Amino acid sequence: MTGWRDHLPGRSGWFWLALFAATWLLSRYSWDLYKAFDARWIVKFPSAYILPVEARISAFMRWLVEDAGFGLFSFRDVTRFISMLIEIPYDFMRDLLIDGFSTGLGNAAVQIAPPLSWIAIIVTLVAMGHYARNWKLAALVGGCFLYLAVFGQWDSAMVTLASVLIAVPIGSVGGLLLGILAYRSPLFERLLRPLLDLMQTVPVFAYLVPILFLFGFGPVAALVATIIYAMPPMVRVTIVALHGVPNETRDVGVMVGCTRRQMMWKVIVPSAAPTLMVGVNQVIMLTLNMVIIASMIGAGGLGFDVLSALRRLDIGGGIEAGLAIVVMAIALDRLSQAFASRNVATRAPDPNRNLFQRHPWVATVLLVAICTYLLSQVAPALQAYPEAATLSTGAFWSDFMGYINVHFFDVFETIKTALLSYLLLPVKRFFVGIPWPWGIMAMTLIGWRAGGLWLAALSGILTALIAMVGLWDKAMITVYLCGVSVLIASAIGIPMGIMAAQNDTANRVVGSFIDTLQTLPSFVYLIPVVMLFRVGDFSAMIAVVLYAMAPAVRYAAHGIRSVDPQLIEAGLVSGCTPRQVLWRIKLPMAIPELLLGLNQTIMLALSMLVITALVGTRDLGQEVYIALTKANSGQGIVAGLAVAFIAIVADRILSATASRMRRKMGLEQ
Known part of the structure; x- marks a missing residue:
């Protein structure tokens, strides 16, 4: 007979519970602390200490293009040579x-052969x-x-x-x-x-x-x-x-x-x-x-x-x-x-042919x-x-999307409003309110818990660099959008993967659907999303979920299929129902694979978030897009590296956690 103490979280559970509670309290009351102690640095990294990385990168790029030389030739000569090597083929x-092959330039060009x-x-x-x-x-x-x-x-x-x-x-x-x-x-x-x-x-x-x-x-x-x-x-x-x-x-x-x-x-x-x-x-x-x-x-x-x-x-x-x-x-x-x-079948050529x-x-x-x-x-x-x-289907698609917007506008708007009110905005307030000192400390603790001192140092340093270049607020919006999108993608994708792993018909249907999603270039996801939901965080989230769902499905299916058949047989012999086998044996044993799928889902979500800057997000992706429109190399590189730092920290933490769980389960040494 189990007592009430058996249902309490273990030492690891208390750690994560305490970390979340502290982060939530500081996020909610950070501005109150700022007002009480008159310490703006709690919520905003001091501008006097922001590293001038952006300006120095821009200056270096200008020097590279305009002044850098290697004696006999300049850096501009190198780029022109590379351009020529690519431009000719x-x-x-x-x-x-x-275009067809022609000779001459401009209006004097004469085509000598068609394409x-x-x-x-x-x-x-x-x-x-x-x-x-x-x-x-x-x-x-x-x-x-x-x-x-x-x-x-x-x-x-x-x-x-x-x-x-x-x-x-x-x-x-x-x-x-x-x-x-x-x-x-x-x-x-x-x-x-x-x-x-x-x-x-x-x-x-x-x-x-x-x-x-x-x-x-x-x-x-x-x-x-x-x-x-x-x-x-x-x-x-x-x-x-x-x-x-x-x-x-x-x-x-x-x-x-x-x-x-x-x-x-x-x-x-x-x-x-x-x-x-x-x-x-x-x-x-x-x-x-x-x-x-x-x-x-x-x-x-x-x-x-x-x-x-x-x-x-x-x-x-x-x-x-x-x-x-x-x-x-x-x-x-x-x-x-x-x-x-x-x-490839290798056979000698027939000399008579x-x-x-x-x-x-x-x-x-x-x-x-x-x-x-x-x-x-x-x-x-x-x-x-x-x-x-x-033929043209443009008029058909315009009329079709117009019909959907007219007849299903209330449905889409209800779903959009509900998700914004009860999920996106609360999560956004949580992440945006995290003070940067605590954010650095929390990521250091998470890295230490997941992979030891080396991962703690890497997580803390990369998180601190994001704050020190003045992009903390933008980074938190990126984390919020990525987090919500990955949560929804996993909530949809993991059950689909489990279903595909246990049913051949579902496997064929889900496999075809995921193959299609993985074949589509990321740009394409923006078109129907913008047409149906207009611009904003919600549209970005929908596009990211569609783009990033595939790894959650594939890794969940692979993890369930990889469970040792002897363990499943032992569960059935001991009287477990199929549902109990799934929840008590298959899913626990598949957790390392699920974590790797979560890792890949995060990577795809972050890559898609930058593209969704085209639909009006206000995160690091927008910084990169603005830099592109202004040809500001420093701003673009710094914002891009900030996204890369988030991806690297998430990748290392999840990979370390998956590896530790594999070792605990005896799946690797």
């Missing part, structure tokens, strides 16, 4: 896909789909790009595709080479990991500010930002893939006398190719996501169409361009996944390209899809 790709016809491009993609998997994938990819032509999005889509086709090879090859260096040198890997953490936690808008300052406005600057943003996952995947090559494979290379270079490029890298292709898939999706965002500094294409539609409040045009992005993302994602999982018989798809593509070029002289519609034959 980019211009070629644009000429090939959309590939829309039919040739679609046939090329169909060929790639069939080569990678089967006719089903070929039909999907071909249908997606045919949709772009029929619905009048072809030109913008080809501009975006040109950017993707340049950024993906550079990002993939650069990530592969850095991953190989990290694999060969443990010291280089240790030095690289913090840089990769920073690159993946600094918000995407923050990349744009210094690159805009260094490379100017235009597609080259957008491509540089895209490559930097998309490369880190390839580096990480390369390191994991190379370490995952079996020792037996390496032994075979040693036995046949491979040199170190031959071992890497003829044994290890080919053996790791399937995993490396997963990294290429990630590069493609991040590239497409960033190319859309980089339209703000001159990338053009579909991203610019979405951005201009949002600025004009053109509902139909925005949704049309957004759907085009979704269609292109689905096609490229499925195609890259197929190449990642493709089994000619080149066209050995490579029928290559021959077909070349034949279609030549025939459409020749026939387009008499039938221009074969070269460029006729504008008269395009």
